[in-house]
Amino acid sequence: MSLVLTGIGVTSGIAIGQVHRLTPGELSLPEYHLDADAVDAELERIRRALDRSQRFLGKLLERMVDSGDTARELLESHRLILRDPLLVDATCDRIRSEKINAEWALVKQTEQLVAEFKRIDNDYIALRREDLEQAVNLVQRELADQPSTLIGAQVPHQLGRTIVVAPELGPADMAVLNQRRVAGLVTEHGGPLSHSAILARSLEIPMIVGLHHALDVLEEGEAVILDGHYGALLAAHDESLLRHYEDKREVSLRRRADLRRYLGRPSRTLDGTNFRLFGNAELPEEFQRCRDAGVAGIGLMRTEYLFMGDQVPDEETQYRAYRAAVEVMDGRPLTVRTLDAGGDKLPPALAVTQGPNPALGLRGLRLSLAVSDLFRQQLRAILRASVFGPIQILLPMITSIEEVRQARHLIESCRQSLIGEDLAIDPNLPVGGMIETPAAALTVEQLARELDFLSIGTNDLSQYVLAIDRQDELVSYLYDPTHRSILGLIAGIVASGRDQKLPVTVCGELAGDERAARLLLGLGVTDFSMPPASLPAVKKSLIEADAGRCRKLVEAFLREDGDEQSGQSLLEALNRPAE
Numbered sequence: 001m002s003l004v005l006t007g008i009g010v011t012s013g014i015a016i017g018q019v020h021r022l023t024p025g026e027l028s029l030p031e032y033h034l035d036a037d038a039v040d041a042e043l044e045r046i047r048r049a050l051d052r053s054q055r056f057l058g059k060l061l062e063r064m065v066d067s068g069d070t071a072r073e074l075l076e077s078h079r080l081i082l083r084d085p086l087l088v089d090a091t092c093d094r095i096r097s098e099k100i101n102a103e104w105a106l107v108k109q110t111e112q113l114v115a116e117f118k119r120i121d122n123d124y125i126a127l128r129r130e131d132l133e134q135a136v137n138l139v140q141r142e143l144a145d146q147p148s149t150l151i152g153a154q155v156p157h158q159l160g161r162t163i164v165v166a167p168e169l170g171p172a173d174m175a176v177l178n179q180r181r182v183a184g185l186v187t188e189h190g191g192p193l194s195h196s197a198i199l200a201r202s203l204e205i206p207m208i209v210g211l212h213h214a215l216d217v218l219e220e221g222e223a224v225i226l227d228g229h230y231g232a233l234l235a236a237h238d239e240s241l242l243r244h245y246e247d248k249r250e251v252s253l254r255r256r257a258d259l260r261r262y263l264g265r266p267s268r269t270l271d272g273t274n275f276r277l278f279g280n281a282e283l284p285e286e287f288q289r290c291r292d293a294g295v296a297g298i299g300l301m302r303t304e305y306l307f308m309g310d311q312v313p314d315e316e317t318q319y320r321a322y323r324a325a326v327e328v329m330d331g332r333p334l335t336v337r338t339l340d341a342g343g344d345k346l347p348p349a350l351a352v353t354q355g356p357n358p359a360l361g362l363r364g365l366r367l368s369l370a371v372s373d374l375f376r377q378q379l380r381a382i383l384r385a386s387v388f389g390p391i392q393i394l395l396p397m398i399t400s401i402e403e404v405r406q407a408r409h410l411i412e413s414c415r416q417s418l419i420g421e422d423l424a425i426d427p428n429l430p431v432g433g434m435i436e437t438p439a440a441a442l443t444v445e446q447l448a449r450e451l452d453f454l455s456i457g458t459n460d461l462s463q464y465v466l467a468i469d470r471q472d473e474l475v476s477y478l479y480d481p482t483h484r485s486i487l488g489l490i491a492g493i494v495a496s497g498r499d500q501k502l503p504v505t506v507c508g509e510l511a512g513d514e515r516a517a518r519l520l521l522g523l524g525v526t527d528f529s530m531p532p533a534s535l536p537a538v539k540k541s542l543i544e545a546d547a548g549r550c551r552k553l554v555e556a557f558l559r560e561d562g563d564e565q566s567g568q569s570l571l572e573a574l575n576r577p578a579e
């Protein structure tokens with residue numbers, strides 16, 4: 001290979017080893033018509049293939065005791081897909097009515113389902129499409145007599161010094177590779193949000209995805225270095241390069257172990273300012289991870305994922321999800337954000353509400369107030385769960401005080417009706433608001449009088465203040481949450497919260513960025529909410545920060561009399577060790 005190949009790094013680790021090419025043979029998927037008397041045998045054939053696929057997944061699950069919840073959940077979801085009538089019954093119907101063979105019927109039915117998914121441009125749905133295709137691939141392999149157990153036979157038993165290169169990898173493949181302690185992974189296709197990427201992050205395996213034509217240029221046994229941080233695969237010809245990376249790998253392994261140690265330390269800066277770290281979580285295993293990391297509570301439970309199925313979840317389903325989450329948190333507060341559908345996250349069941357400009361349309365709290373039956377259902381579910389632990393309600397996408405009043409009115413009316421049903425709901429359950437639109441940020445003093453806490457959504461605040469669609473790659477170079485305009489607004493929000501004695505949390509991506517932690521600290525933020533994986537590095541950065549120095553630097557920047565001219569150079573200065 002040439003000296004370096006680049007793709008997208010999905011985990012920041014380093015792996016050093018020899019290439020093992022995993023090239024599953026082309027699947028033979030013939031298409032032919034059946035005679036009427038061959039239909040029953042064909043139905044039997046696909047049933048057997050489905051059974052064998054289920055057994056294969058079942059065996060993998062049994063062996064995966066130490067592979068983490070994410071991997072297990074993915075395999076469980078594949079098992080469910082292979083039982084789903086939309087796939088199984090509909091494929092059998094095609095064999096019967098169209099008199100075509102099993103492979104052909106399965107391909108046709110899968111294509112139909114994928115076409116339905118494709119109409120919805122959404123990351124969550126893209127993952128479900130990937131799940132469907134991977135589950136179907138297991139059945140196709142069985143039908144073609146090239147069963148999935150082959151991957152086990154295709155890779156050596158000990159992969160500690162091996163970097164596996166494949167066109168793409170499914171969760172079942174990942175499970176086998178993880179068991180054999182693979183050093184690193186490279187796939188030709190897939191993005192950073194693909195399931196194999198999510199799994200690699202969760203299993204902490206260094207991985208690069210989207211490295212096109214990797215199999216054309218890499219030879220079996222070739223010595224390579226995988227740098228997940230830069231998404232680079234380097235030829236390991238050079239002794240000094242190899243030594244450099246071996247040292248780097250050692251440092252990175254030590255750093256990871258080192259960072260975890262900070263989780264047990266008091267949340268206090270060098271100069272004695274106390275801060276609190278909260279978690280952002282939506283999937284069950286994320287709540288567990290947040291709790292294990294010792295968070296002060298959940299600062300943001302996004303509820304959109306509950307609505308991502310074909311049907312809107314009923315009150316009971318939602319109640320069970322909120323109750324499970326608050327029970328895991330074991331007495332620490334859970335902040336449930338009401339449905340923030342719209343914009344980039346529109347559940348299929350609510351797709352009818354899509355307007356000409358979704359980011360500025362009927363989304364967030366506006367949508368909930370417009371379909372108040374749905375909103376009531378969610379509020380009732382949250383209130384019922386609040387009997388099992390401390391819960392607070394967070395309202396997304398506020399732009400006016402009237403919206404807050406309407407929402408509070410509905411919350412009170414749901415509370416009264418539940419009391420009428422003999423449920424003891426906390427009368428003081430806090431209701432907070434996301435400050436993530438320019439209107440909310442500029443009228444925060446007035447809003448704060450009607451709210452019990454504030455939560456700054458820097459993702460949307462940046463999008464709306466900078467007039468930059470957060471989804472649009474073409475303008476992503478301008479998406480800068482450290483822009484002076486945004487920092488000024490955050491300072492104002494924090495000041496309003498302080499004046500009115502309300503807690504203020506930052507729950508956008510900025511809060512989970514270890515470099516930005518000191519910037520927020522300098523703006524007066526002391527409550528940070530972030531995904532569990534970011535907790536150790538942010539905590540270290542804050543523990544080692546001098547809050548007084550951070551405040552001085554940030555205030556000078558906002559007054560325009562400091563040395564730093566841009567948010568980015570301010571970041572540099574804040575993270576430079578003090579002389």
Ligand code: PEP
Pocket residue numbers: 300302340436456457458459460461507508509
């Ligand atoms: C935000 O906008 O910063 C936020 C936390 O919410 P979301 O990313 O879900 O829009």
Ligand code: MG
Pocket residue numbers: 436457459460
């Ligand atoms: Mg938002």
